[in-house]
Amino acid sequence: MSIETEAGNDVNGVDAKPLDADIVCVGFGPASAGFLTTLTKLLQAPSTDQPVESRAVPGMPPQILCYERADDIAFGVSGVVTRARAIKSTFPYLNTAEIPLSARVGSERLLYLLDPHGASRRPLWMRLADKVIKGLAREDYSYEAPYIPPFLHKQDGFIFSLGQFMQWSGQQVMFSGTAQVWPGTPVSDPLFENGKVAGVVLAADGTEIRAELTVVGDGPVGPVGRRLDEVYGMPLGHKRDEWAVGMKMVVDLPASCTLEEGTVFHTIGYPEPEIFGFFYVHPDRVASVGIFVPSWLDSPVRTGYRYLQHFITHPAIWRHLKGGRMRSWGAKSLLESGRRGEPRLCGDGYARIGEGSGSTNVLTGSGVDEAWLTGRLLAEGVHELWREGLPFTKANLEARYVRRRRTSWLEKESIIAERARNGFQRGILRGFLGMALAGFTSGALGYNRRRDKPARPLEEFYRGRLSAEQVRDIRAACEKDAQPLHDALMEAAGWPAIEFDGQLLVSHQDALLMGGKVQAAPDLPDHVVFRDPDLCAACTNRLCIEICSGEAIHAGENGAPVFDRDKCVHCGACIWNCTQEVAPGVSNVAFCAAPGGLHSAEN
Amino acid sequence: MPYQIIVCGGIAPDPLQTLEPAMGPAGPALKNEMMLPAVFDPWAAHALYEAAHLARQFPGSSIRVVTLAPKAKLQQVMMTVAQKLPFELIPIDGPGGGFTDAVEVSKVLAQAISAIPGIDMSQFLLFGGWESATRGSGCVIPMVAARLGIEDCFLAVDELKIEDGALVIKERVEGGLLQVSRCSAPPAALAWATGSLPEPPNHPQTGMANMRAMMPALQRAKPAGLTGEGFSVPQATLPAQQRQTQVVKDKPAAEISRELLEWIKG
Numbered sequence A: 001m002s003i004e005t006e007a008g009n010d011v012n013g014v015d016a017k018p019l020d021a022d023i024v025c026v027g028f029g030p031a032s033a034g035f036l037t038t039l040t041k042l043l044q045a046p047s048t049d050q051p052v053e054s055r056a057v058p059g060m061p062p063q064i065l066c067y068e069r070a071d072d073i074a075f076g077v078s079g080v081v082t083r084a085r086a087i088k089s090t091f092p093y094l095n096t097a098e099i100p101l102s103a104r105v106g107s108e109r110l111l112y113l114l115d116p117h118g119a120s121r122r123p124l125w126m127r128l129a130d131k132v133i134k135g136l137a138r139e140d141y142s143y144e145a146p147y148i149p150p151f152l153h154k155q156d157g158f159i160f161s162l163g164q165f166m167q168w169s170g171q172q173v174m175f176s177g178t179a180q181v182w183p184g185t186p187v188s189d190p191l192f193e194n195g196k197v198a199g200v201v202l203a204a205d206g207t208e209i210r211a212e213l214t215v216v217g218d219g220p221v222g223p224v225g226r227r228l229d230e231v232y233g234m235p236l237g238h239k240r241d242e243w244a245v246g247m248k249m250v251v252d253l254p255a256s257c258t259l260e261e262g263t264v265f266h267t268i269g270y271p272e273p274e275i276f277g278f279f280y281v282h283p284d285r286v287a288s289v290g291i292f293v294p295s296w297l298d299s300p301v302r303t304g305y306r307y308l309q310h311f312i313t314h315p316a317i318w319r320h321l322k323g324g325r326m327r328s329w330g331a332k333s334l335l336e337s338g339r340r341g342e343p344r345l346c347g348d349g350y351a352r353i354g355e356g357s358g359s360t361n362v363l364t365g366s367g368v369d370e371a372w373l374t375g376r377l378l379a380e381g382v383h384e385l386w387r388e389g390l391p392f393t394k395a396n397l398e399a400r401y402v403r404r405r406r407t408s409w410l411e412k413e414s415i416i417a418e419r420a421r422n423g424f425q426r427g428i429l430r431g432f433l434g435m436a437l438a439g440f441t442s443g444a445l446g447y448n449r450r451r452d453k454p455a456r457p458l459e460e461f462y463r464g465r466l467s468a469e470q471v472r473d474i475r476a477a478c479e480k481d482a483q484p485l486h487d488a489l490m491e492a493a494g495w496p497a498i499e500f501d502g503q504l505l506v507s508h509q510d511a512l513l514m515g516g517k518v519q520a521a522p523d524l525p526d527h528v529v530f531r532d533p534d535l536c537a538a539c540t541n542r543l544c545i546e547i548c549s550g551e552a553i554h555a556g557e558n559g560a561p562v563f564d565r566d567k568c569v570h571c572g573a574c575i576w577n578c579t580q581e582v583a584p585g586v587s588n589v590a591f592c593a594a595p596g597g598l599h600s601a602e603n
Numbered sequence B: 001m002p003y004q005i006i007v008c009g010g011i012a013p014d015p016l017q018t019l020e021p022a023m024g025p026a027g028p029a030l031k032n033e034m035m036l037p038a039v040f041d042p043w044a045a046h047a048l049y050e051a052a053h054l055a056r057q058f059p060g061s062s063i064r065v066v067t068l069a070p071k072a073k074l075q076q077v078m079m080t081v082a083q084k085l086p087f088e089l090i091p092i093d094g095p096g097g098g099f100t101d102a103v104e105v106s107k108v109l110a111q112a113i114s115a116i117p118g119i120d121m122s123q124f125l126l127f128g129g130w131e132s133a134t135r136g137s138g139c140v141i142p143m144v145a146a147r148l149g150i151e152d153c154f155l156a157v158d159e160l161k162i163e164d165g166a167l168v169i170k171e172r173v174e175g176g177l178l179q180v181s182r183c184s185a186p187p188a189a190l191a192w193a194t195g196s197l198p199e200p201p202n203h204p205q206t207g208m209a210n211m212r213a214m215m216p217a218l219q220r221a222k223p224a225g226l227t228g229e230g231f232s233v234p235q236a237t238l239p240a241q242q243r244q245t246q247v248v249k250d251k252p253a254a255e256i257s258r259e260l261l262e263w264i265k266g
């Protein structure tokens, strides 16, 4: 028997029949925020035309739903410094005072960081160059580039906390009453019907949300986007094979720090030459500091956290941070294949936006504004189609969304960036050269991409620095203690141990608890699954354990990986760091939709 | 017999966050309060889950949640709570922190409840948290009850059973004891401790159904108009803490307690 409350709600539970909507969005990142904000504004703009009516529920306004996996819309991770061209065009009078932790970009510097410990993997030419640069460098082992290349600079832009920006924009979308954004509600799959996408399936209870248009903005590692790629395939020549894991901390700066709000540092050269770093100063003496560990860092013990600690303790960074306190910490993957990683942008019943649609620009180091723009362009197209009473078919979406994208600055800049990072496949010198060539010639010159090399075995990688016996002993000791290898190997190779201060330099587990406040919902199945345990048992390069941003993957029996979801931050790095494939292009790590993860609203 | 259950519950910063009191222009406040993610107050949440449990057993029952909180934050919190069970929200826009006068808060809540049409005292149960995660004053529910003329008020309730129409209530009392009382009929006020029910899983369809009425209610929410007159908090500090985390699994409890003891002894 069903019971009605005054509000008309059934206290005995609702039946699980499919729900009908006009549009369903997967994920609430900058891309979906750009989409929903623009669409809301367009639907609410004063007009003499008939108001747009829902096609799913006639007589009602359009039914627009957005489902976000994380437990709050503010739990994303990013830098962020952004030129915010698209965001500013949506909010021409954006007042930073309304959004906590946001500031206008003030002074901007590009620092080359020398290695004070002599432990990083610098090729000979770089060590020689370092000797010269040392004569010009400051006492803090940094050299400030006299000039910032125009493609990198962020003048006139903003520093944001992504979490706070998303919270601010999400509240406006919700209060407009035009769209609903549901946190803690992962989408497990697209709903396929007769070769079309007919909506989505929610992970919680398998509810089908049927919608005429599914907007996929689930970011770089979202399962819905990946499923569409599996089913529809990537366009010819396109591949998602360049990645990075971005890891950051938000820090209460010490009283001694004199950096002004709006200060931006971009860094190169340390802790490894391939690792780029950032330091952005928010208002009220708070800063975001972090690094990007890329997939082309050819190390079988690729780690984010340990490198982050070495980055923040570099003398040029530590002079500003010493005595500071960690407020927040987080990590997330970035899809850095750019345009080459662009999937099919639309099909019957669906459109792709944001980083998962290949929008992130690796040359300019920018993804938020690009993602926002893709959402905005889709919203403009969708609104037009609604007004004209046209369906959301592939042809119509191509004409109204993809065509807008192709004529936008996003497209122009992503063509320039397309070959910018290929040089890193050939070494560090050619990596930097390739970036400069692409940037200064507007993409006319650059290196072509080579096939990826598999990760080298540990013994080979450390040859000349550690003997095979040393590596073997370290491997055995770590396996016995169920510890990842990177700490022991890095220390054996000359990296100093990190002395914890309990405030900023804390153990990885403390960072999870103090900064990330990581949580997993009880009673759910594991969302990270090793597809073929035999592959793991035989695997000799267990990068999944080394890279894991939350130490959620550790060595179990015989060293094979074991997953602990209470520590998982959903960064997605295990997917692209797995060294084995179960099928071409499919790694041995299955990463499914689940709630939980970070509970920090400041990243 | 159906019940008309009203749950009073506010929002509180997500308990996982590091909280820091700070002196604001209007007295003590939490540092960066608007930035902190919020949750439905955990004590009131227990009351809400118990209300749902009761309502399920007695067809025709209704649940309303009366909340005093900043409405933008409340709306965000409701996107999760509304997925857990069906209820009607009666929002009042105002400060959500612990630095408000419990007397004034109880007055505002009682006024909002009195304004609800169709309340039948013979079916009426007032639920709430025994304390709040923002401040454990422990007196809001008794004061609301008093203002509404409800005489039977139970504090730190762990269990409610209905036997032949009577309310059988297990409360925590001093000295770690539990007391079981029998209250022949509503109205009654129950300020819940933890209860015994787990957090219900999210149910997206319930959320959608709830939100149809909640969004307009939130948009219409009136300001509470708290004056704070005659009330001040001269000081607010957190206890000093030291932390040293180890995350271990499968370690025997005896060993954990031995290590803890050693750590405390220094």
Ligand SMILES: Cc1cc2nc3c(=O)[nH]c(=O)nc-3n(C[C@H](O)[C@H](O)[C@H](O)COP(=O)(O)OP(=O)(O)OC[C@H]3O[C@@H](n4cnc5c(N)ncnc54)[C@H](O)[C@@H]3O)c2cc1C
Residues within 6 Å of the ligand: A026, A027, A028, A029, A030, A031, A032, A067, A068, A069, A070, A076, A077, A078, A079, A080, A081, A082, A162, A185, A186, A187, A188, A217, A218, A219, A220, A221, A222, A223, A224, A245, A246, A247, A248, A290, A291, A331, A332, A333, A334, A353, A354, A355, A356, A360, A365, A366, A367, A368, A369, A371, A593, A594
């Ligand atoms: C450490 C770091 C620093 C960065 N710094 C900068 C910077 O300074 N400037 C800049 O411009 N860019 C920066 N970026 C990149 C930028 O953050 C991204 O490009 C941008 O966030 C992409 O936006 P998006 O909306 O496409 O995806 P995302 O931000 O990834 O959002 C996707 C959303 O979808 C959700 N989701 C995923 N799967 C599901 C599912 N199954 N169901 C429901 N929801 C789902 C996710 O939880 C997420 O909230 C940085 C990134 C990192 C990690």
Ligand code: SF4
Residues within 6 Å of the ligand: A530, A535, A536, A537, A539, A540, A541, A542, A543, A544, A545, A560, A561, A577, A578, A579, A580, A588, A589
């Ligand atoms: S998940 Fe991949 S990298 Fe990790 S052990 Fe298994 S096969 Fe190796």
Ligand code: SF4
Residues within 6 Å of the ligand: A528, A547, A548, A549, A550, A551, A552, A553, A567, A568, A569, A570, A571, A572, A573, A574, A575
């Ligand atoms: S297990 Fe979780 S935290 Fe670890 S790499 Fe995978 S997604 Fe990231």
